[in-house]
Amino acid sequence: MAKKNSTIYTCSGCGYQTAKWMGKCPDCQEWNSFEEETYASKAEMKAMTTVSMKDGATPKKISEIETETYSRNKTGIGEFDRVLGGGLVPGSLILIGGEPGIGKSTLLTELLAKLSNINPKDGILYVSGEESVSQVAERSKRLGLKDANYYIYNETNWQRVHQQIKKIKPTFMVLDSIQTTTSSDIPSAPGTVSQIREVTYQLMNHVKANGITCFIVGHITKEGSIAGPKILEHMVDTVVYFEGDQFGHYRMLRAIKNRFGNTNEVGIFEMKENGLKEVANPAQYFLDENLDKTAGRSLSCINEGSRPLFVEVQALVVENNFGNGRRTTQGIDNNRLAMLVAVIEKYMNLPMSANDIYVNVVGGMKLKTRDTDLSVIASLLSSFKNSSLDNQTIFLGEVGLTGEVRSVSHFEKRLKEMEQLNYKKLVTSQKLAKEYKSKSKVKIIGIKKVTELYDLFKE
Missing domain, CATH: 3.30.230.10 (Ribosomal Protein S5; domain 2)
Structure with missing residues (x-):
């Protein structure tokens, strides 16, 4: 029987668990992918898995179920709306990953600026665990975000973040990043499998229950995949990668999972001095100048x-x-x-x-x-x-x-x-x-x- 504060090692790639650390995962064959985490006792696990069922909840025939139509909020950025399938769905959880310095925070700040102009009465909360309040505020003002109902909060503890979410009741929020946010209920280091899983689970339950559209920024590994357990991508509604050459002038927004639209759309942006600008007609955007009579x-x-x-x-x-x-x-x-x-x-x-x-x-x-x-x-x-x-x-x-x-x-x-x-x-x-x-x-x-x-x- 498992004891309290027992430790196990979990593969961050596939979720394989073992009692001892291993250099290579026998399931997905990845090297150095095991992370130590603490699991609860049997009594705690029983309390955590207790589910309060709704009265009269029974299986239904498909003919008895009414289909739900999603009302979408336009972001004001056509390329972003294209990738998401037509706009933001209230209560959705969107994970955005990309290389360091590619412009994830810049893209989200411009997105919030557009949303604040379209819906000035809606509250917006930007939770940053990597940048100070002044850094986020400076970038926001530079990209044209007004003072309306825009809140900036520098915190890495999920319990404190949760309190502020319930207090402010935002319509849109950003968590930057999921790897730096920790829960006091889990005695593990930030960025571990158990921390990411627990914080994402609690965040998902709250935003869906209150109709909050939430953007999660995720770090990526050197192989290009989002850091943390694969279950992170399964829990969210949409997974979007922000790609491109860090030293180049173009960026591509690509959806690899979307519960509210297809994954065959790509948004193209150009990095300029005043931020990211969408490329509305990119058919010939990647062609160089016409060089007549040039071989090769x-x-x-x-x-x-x-x-x-x-x-x-x-x-x-x-x-x-x-x-x-x-x-x-x-x-x-x-x-x-x-x-x-x-x-x-x-x-x-x-x-x-x-x-x-x-x-x-x-x-x-x-x-x-x-x-x-x-x-x-x-x-x-x-x-x-x-x-x-x-x-x-x-x-x-x-x-x-x-x-x-x-x-x-x-x-x-x-x-x-x-x-x-x-x-x-x-x-x-x-x-x-x-x-x-x-x-x-x-x-x-x-x-x-x-x-x-x-x-x-x-x-």
């Missing part, structure tokens, strides 16, 4: 969320006289590049693997799908042959290991965007070309094998 560059079209974006893929192939060729990539997986180079060598008989190869996606974009394989190969051939490609040509298609060019999804949506932006030519799979050639103003060239790209350099 091609254009492609990817789907980010529900809208197409045009990206520029640059390649540099340099002769290497010292043995193994070097591979350097920015925005594309290095292993994927190695596969595409092998396809070029096998089916085009070009001695490319011995060369130094550099591939870059302009604007800091990260290509996670295979829709741009054809564009990468076109850029490599363009640099290898020192021959430029047309600026009005889009390359779109996945390339297999046998050299075949495959179709991509959501093609019709991308084709409409190409027509609106007056692109002249599209190189894609033969299957898509046969289906859409007569339906579009864009000249669609269908190729079955990647070797047919040779003809484009002869024109």
Whole structure:
């Protein structure tokens, strides 16, 4: 039988528990993921798990249950509303994660400023466990937040924070961050599995019972996932990642979980001197300036969320006289590049693997799908042959290991965007070309094998 103040070790990645510390988790295979936590006695556990059931609560047929429609509050930031599915749902719990310095606090402060202008009578509470009151106030004033019903509170103890929430009764609140907030009921260090789980559970119960829209800021690990137990992401309603190059000018807001909308939406922002500004029409935002007659560059079209974006893929192939060729990539997986180079060598008989190869996606974009394989190969051939490609040509298609060019999804949506932006030519799979050639103003060239790209350099 467990004794009071007994300790167990819990994996922060998968929740696996053991009585002794282990270097590697036998369940999820992660290293150094076990954290020590204290669990309660049997009597305490019984008291904690006692649930007061409502009178007459019984299982119901689906025909007897009335569906509930959610009333959403517009934030005044179109890109944020797009990601959340149309606005904020009262009583929802939204977790926002991102790298240090990426702009999470700036985004939330601007969001609160918009909400205070739209709903000046609604109370707003900003709880900061990492910054002082003066720091938060200075940033808030700089970003245009008025004095209306905006409260700033510097505290890390959940019990004190809970008292202020009940006193102020805000409509919107921010907890920055969940890893620094601790509960007096748990004798563990801040940021441990038990602390995060307990604070999130109590916060969730209060905001849902009182209709408060709450934003939780979460730290991330060096692998890019939100620090703490995976149950944290299961408990909240929405999980949003704020991504981008810390030293670049763009940021992307991506939802990976949303109980009140889909997870196929992406919001794009630009970091400027006066804060984050949304990019309302980002179709060509990631394209560099038109450089005529420049070898080693091609254009492609990817789907980010529900809208197409045009990206520029640059390649540099340099002769290497010292043995193994070097591979350097920015925005594309290095292993994927190695596969595409092998396809070029096998089916085009070009001695490319011995060369130094550099591939870059302009604007800091990260290509996670295979829709741009054809564009990468076109850029490599363009640099290898020192021959430029047309600026009005889009390359779109996945390339297999046998050299075949495959179709991509959501093609019709991308084709409409190409027509609106007056692109002249599209190189894609033969299957898509046969289906859409007569339906579009864009000249669609269908190729079955990647070797047919040779003809484009002869024109």
